[in-house]
Amino acid sequence: MHDLVAITPLGGDKPRVDRVGPVTLSERPDWALASVASRLGREQDCRDGLKAALGQGVPDVGRLAAGDPLSAFWTGPEQWMVEAPHASHEDLAARLKAALGDAASVTEQTDGWCRFDMEGDGVVAVLERLCNVDVAAQDSGAATRASIEHLGCFLVCRAARRSLSVIGPRSSAGSLHHALLTAMRSAL
Known part of the structure; x- marks a missing residue:
């Protein structure tokens, strides 16, 4: 072993x-990271789901939406990096994928x-x-x-x-x- x-x-x-x-x-x-990219034609669904997951608005171009425990910053058109404390959100990408379903591509980035x-x-x-x-x-x-x-x-x-x-x-x-x-x- x-x-x-x-x-x-x-x-x-x-x-x-x-x-x-x-x-x-x-x-x-000590921070978990996951990228979120909306799928073509599902941009509004992705934004709505991400807003619900963050508990606040989705960050605009060049901005951070700081929250507790989740924060997100804009990385490109219809793309964001989401961050959360690793101790409580080691499975951040899986949680986001469950929340966003097929409206977004979510990848583990930690x-x-x-x-x-x-x-x-x-x-x-x-x-x-x-x-x-x-x-x-x-x-x-x-x-x-x-x-x-x-x-x-x-x-x-x-x-x-x-x-x-x-x-x-x-x-x-x-x-x-x-x-x-x-x-x-x-x-x-």
């Missing part, structure tokens, strides 16, 4: 936390992505060194795609100019973390 042990995207047995000046960078493997939360005064200066998103102009609830260190990532603004999530490919978690930490050391 195998004795398998869960590891974080950075390969640790617990999430990594780094602090540089006033900014904290935290590895967040282990395909890594999430780093960056918090504190100075996050704007850090992100200015990494991507062409005007982070200083973003309000709370903004969500966008960006290229960071040649990686396609999502930037989700949790609190304007103070708290952001950077969600990138898990297979490049080490490179993404290195880029974020290097920019923190450069900016702060």
